[in-house]
Amino acid sequence: MTDVTQSPASSIAVNHDLVLYYSSRALLAIVWVSSFIFGLYILANYAAAYFDNDLSRWNNVLPGIYVPGELAASIGIGLHFAAGGVVLLLGGLQLIKSIRSNYPRVHHWTGRFYIAVCMVAAIGGLFFIAVRGTVGGLVMDIGFSLYGILMFLASVQTLRFAMKRQLLQHQAWAWRLYALAIGSWLYRMDYGLWLILTDWIGHTEEFDGWFDNFMAFFFYLPNLMIVELLIRARDGNSSKGLRVFTSVTMILSCGILIVATWGFAQIAWLPAISAWLGS
Numbered sequence: 001m002t003d004v005t006q007s008p009a010s011s012i013a014v015n016h017d018l019v020l021y022y023s024s025r026a027l028l029a030i031v032w033v034s035s036f037i038f039g040l041y042i043l044a045n046y047a048a049a050y051f052d053n054d055l056s057r058w059n060n061v062l063p064g065i066y067v068p069g070e071l072a073a074s075i076g077i078g079l080h081f082a083a084g085g086v087v088l089l090l091g092g093l094q095l096i097k098s099i100r101s102n103y104p105r106v107h108h109w110t111g112r113f114y115i116a117v118c119m120v121a122a123i124g125g126l127f128f129i130a131v132r133g134t135v136g137g138l139v140m141d142i143g144f145s146l147y148g149i150l151m152f153l154a155s156v157q158t159l160r161f162a163m164k165r166q167l168l169q170h171q172a173w174a175w176r177l178y179a180l181a182i183g184s185w186l187y188r189m190d191y192g193l194w195l196i197l198t199d200w201i202g203h204t205e206e207f208d209g210w211f212d213n214f215m216a217f218f219f220y221l222p223n224l225m226i227v228e229l230l231i232r233a234r235d236g237n238s239s240k241g242l243r244v245f246t247s248v249t250m251i252l253s254c255g256i257l258i259v260a261t262w263g264f265a266q267i268a269w270l271p272a273i274s275a276w277l278g279s
Helices: 008-014 016-051 055-060 071-095 097-102 104-131 138-163 167-181 183-198 210-218 221-233 240-278
Strands: none
Touching: 016 055, 016 071, 016 183, 016 240, 071 097, 071 104, 071 167, 071 183, 097 104, 104 138, 104 167, 138 167, 138 210, 167 183, 167 221, 183 210, 183 240, 210 221, 221 240
């Protein structure tokens, strides 16, 4: 029995497996709920603009996304947006153990569709960058291109190890893929939090300020770092310190995401979704 006089840190150390188990599942649940709402928002914002024949609304967040007359670039970014919305809606379902265990066919077929859509999102974004380039210039081109390449690679590896029935490797790559798939959601979250905290320090209208350049990589690299911690912590031979550090990192992430999701959902996401569904 754990001594109630122990510090929180020592309690976590004693019960590291239990804390790691629940913190990882709590983080997945919060990420999936938040990204699911954001995925609906993406579809409401960008798909609705397409059906309303008002593609200029695509430029509300990132200017220069839509330019009349540039059909190839519009198709590429349109596929990226549509696929990205679907990816956010489906991604978390693939990681739920009860679905994998009790409904393997559902997991297999939705997984194939999910991976295909991830590939479409990656290819659409890379095609847009190749044809038009990003609004932020060279640094954003490099950061976003690396993101697309990593997402495509993770999609291929997730499928490859699933087909080879190497389930631990498949799970690890599925986690990496999901960490990348939620990148567009975290990009908006990070920018919103930065706006609230600093009033856009380091940001320019051309998205080439120091914070913009930092964000060209930050919206996906920390996700991958957390996943790598979790992959290593799941090993029964991993150190207690690693498990504690991973648990604390996920608990802190849960707190930040709950506050941020509540704010963004109230201010932007839910009103746009309500307007879309009510139209």
